[in-house]
Amino acid sequence: MDLPLDNSDGLVNLHNLAKQLNSFPEDKTVPIVLVPGFSGWGSPLFGAVNYWGGVENIPQRLVERGYTVIVTPIGPVSTNWERACELYRQLTFGKFSSFNPSTSEIEEIHDVTVDYGNYFDSDSSGPSTAITSGRKRAILFSQSPKEYDDWKWSEDHKVHFICHSQGGNTVRYLISLMKLGARDVHSEYFGAEGRDTWTVSVTTVGTPHKGTTIIDVLQNFISNSTDQAIKLLARTFAVVSFQSPKQRAYDLQLDHWDICRQGRESFQEMRQRLESNDGPVSKWFKSNHNGFYDNSIKGVSDLNKRAIPTSTHVYYFSLSFHSTISFPCQWPPWTAEALNTFPIALVDFVRRIPLVNGIVDVVAKVGWPFILSLVKFHDVVRWATEAVANRLLREINYNVTVPPPGKYLPRKDVFPLMLPTVYGMGGLDLGDDQKEILGENLGDWYLNDGIVNTESMRGPDDSLVKSISGFPTSTLDGDGLRGVYWHFGVNDQMDHVDEIGVFIEEYTVRCPV
Known part of the structure; x- marks a missing residue:
């Protein structure tokens, strides 16, 4: 019996489609390539925390x-161009770091050299060199690793891509480069055309196909202290990049930007160099050549000018999420109790006014409901934020700005570090330039998962997005199946890290049975 694919929860539709496709022959020899998003990593962080699964190991589960x-x-914070070059090189290198299923350990090898071509040659704000060496190999998880000796991505060795967050835009750019070629900027990697056939399918999870407003939220938060924020960022970069790549617990992979130790430089010397106003971190951050810009609405708009939205040879699927609840419309039931705790006893104060004392009790009983009907709770919170809290912060020289309340609040089970971003994105209005880029039929850009706006997750072009309810399960070779994004729908219980298995509460979401 066919299972419905029109559930309001996208995960249910994914589960049902997987059940229906069980009858088709499956080639498990075609590798699943997992592409991380912004700030992602490969091998377990500190040897314990997996990007894909958190304390669990999703790649290992798939191998089983x-x-x-x-x-x-x-690169965790790099541009889509840099990440596409790195991804291409890792998949065509012919060798992998290996995962040992008996010990659950990864033997990492750093011998990959990546060439970024002449993409940055005409831009003085680009990196200091176009070639970087000593990069990590991709990691192979397989029951038969010997079968992948000398394996290279090619027409005969195709792949499926599963991409989280920025990973979706990186793979989109890579497939476009494989199809159209880019001989003028990188003849070695992208000198040939028509190689988009090397990819079978692409699945995006929480990808900012149209950009995200979290960049604007962060900029607004530090708008009064950008220079201080850059120095703090530079100090953090110095800490994580002082050691050689092999010894780093978290590798930014920005050595080609000189964001690494130079020669026998001491840590203090490196820190001072990175923190300087004209240092490499300031140059990198203020340029358009970083992951912050590439994930913005303007940055993705630039990607649209360089890359095709889809390939007609590839199946595309997308999943959307949000982790919000609506901001309360009504005054909460504890309003009267809260007013009674106001530092000045308002009723007693009014009683002291001549000719008013006699009507105070009447007003106290019927007046508050009338007043509360005239003033919205949301407006009072906005007033308290903008007229009181932010003014106080400025007065005491706190160079931060608290975002005003918006349309949504975070769910109670949101990853704690994302509580401010869910809140901030839930109330941030799009700018006129952003509206112009996005065009008509904007949708709800306040709904978000803490990092990406839900409206942005469907696909890069609405004309190429179809509901999964229309996906034919009787054949996989019909006309029109490839080259469009089949959107599973929206799950309303998962934030951005939940999407890759990093659950804060064990039962944030349950797979349907």
């Missing part, structure tokens, strides 16, 4: 079911 998985440790 007979699949082959490749985890790609590409």
Whole structure:
């Protein structure tokens, strides 16, 4: 019996489609390539925390079911161009770091050299060199690793991509480069055309296909202290990048930007160099050549000018999420109790006014409901934020700005570090330039998962997005199946890290049975 694909929860539709497709022959020898998003990593962080699964190990779970998985440790805060070059090089390198299923350990090898071509040649704000060496190999998870000796991505060795967050835009750019070629900027990697056929499918999870407003939220928060924020960022970069790549617990992979130790430089010397106003971190951050810009609405708009939205040879699927609840419309039931705790006893104060004392009790009983009907709770919170809290912060020289309340609040089970971003994005209005980029039929850009706006997750072009309810399950070779994004729908219980298995509460979401 066919299972419905029109559930309001996208995860239910995904589960039902998987059940229906069980009758089709499955080639588990085609690797699943997992592409991380912004700030992602490859091997477990500190040896324990997986990007894909948190304390669990999703690649290992897939291997136990007979699949082959490749985890790609590409630059966590880099541009989509840099990440596409790194991804291409890792998949065509012919060698992998290996996962040992008996010990659950990864033997990492750093011998990959990546060439970024002449993409940055005409831009003085680009990196200091176009070639970087000593990068990590991709990690192979397989029950038969010997079968992948000398394996290289090609027409004969195709792959499925599963992409989280920025990973979706990185893979989109890579497939476009494989199809159209880019001989003028990188003849070695992208000198040939028509290689988009090397990819079977792309699945995006929480990808900012149209950009995200979290960049604007962060900029607004530090608008009064940008220079201080850059110095703090530079100090953090110095800490994590002082050691050689092999010894780093978290590798930014920005050595080609000189964000690394130079020669026998001491840590203090490196820190001072990175924190200087004309240092490499300031140059990197203020340029358009970083992941912050590439994930913004303007940055993705620039990607649209360089890359095709889809390939007609590839199946595309997308999943959307949000982790919000609506901001209360009504005054909460504890309003009267809260008013009674106001530092000045308002009723007693009014009683002291001549000719008013006699009507105070009447007003106290019927007046508050009338007043509360005239003033919205949301407006009072906005007033308290803008007229009181932010003014106080400025007066005591706190160079931060608290975002005003918006349309949504975070769910109670949101990852704690994302509580401010869910709140901030839930109330941030799009700018006129952003509205012009996005065009008509904007949708709800306040709904978000803490990092990406839900409206942005469907696909890069609405004309190429179809509901999964229309996906034919009787055949996989029909006309019109490839080259469009089949959107599973929206799950309303998961934030951005929940999407990759990093659950704060064990039962944030349950797979349907």
